[in-house]
Amino acid sequence: MSLYTRSAPGKVILSGEHAVVYGYRAVAAAVSLTTTVTLRERAGASGIEESAIRDDRVWPALATVVPPEGLGVTIRSEVPVGCGMGSSAALTVATLRALAAREGREASFDELYTRGFLPERVLHGTPSGVDHAVSALGCVVVYRRDAGQPQITALTLPRRLRLVVADTGRGADTATMVAGVRERGPHGALRSIGALAEMVAAHLQRGEDPGPLFTENHALLRRIGVSTPQLDEACRRMVAAGASGAKLAGAGGGGVAIAAVDSDSELNVLEAVRAVGLRGFAVSVG
């Protein structure tokens, strides 16, 4: 019996979610939590054998790249599922890597990026591509996709950025959140979010704290209607506990908020998150 196992990391969007769908820049970072896919050769139709990601769209999404016959798929995930940390993009990338391994090769970035849109469109409607691009590259990237053309720059950070993640639980469906923004059409705010993402990239490259820009970004995300009272409260509490800034991360409507912390504030911020009954953990990016 042949097994092919590959992993890919989740992500956090440091700046620019939603605006990136309209051709503005976003900054996203891979995190050290991964989603793992194992393909098992078997007789008969292909299908899911076990999945940590419980969503009816998972098999229709994977069926865009997995051959119809001969493979059982097992999905495990350290990436919290459905909360804006890229578990589905990591699933897409890990699956494409496992399929390439079955052919005795490594998948190239171009293949992961181009073919990755097939499952991602089933899962997310009109994805910008930032989620699976950052998962495939596994680092901090500045991402832009204008008229279908990607511009992707990997950033080297002079110092790692420490973040506290506050997990409010399952986020709303990304496709629904993106469609809601499209309907409301808040073009001025989206342009401002794009401009902030460029400032965040510049701050990170100079080794400066992007925290205050996170807080500005969160205010704009509220304006475009993707925050929730719980995410607003989590951000407020994290800043009150010593974070230099905080924002929701991902599509919103629930899911996670992130806060920029240093070694002095990290424990306080984690305690503040737990005090309001949310799951909190720290990650380093860069």
Ligand code: MEV
């Ligand atoms: C979701 O992680 C990020 C969004 O900007 C959607 C996308 O870029 O496809 C909300």
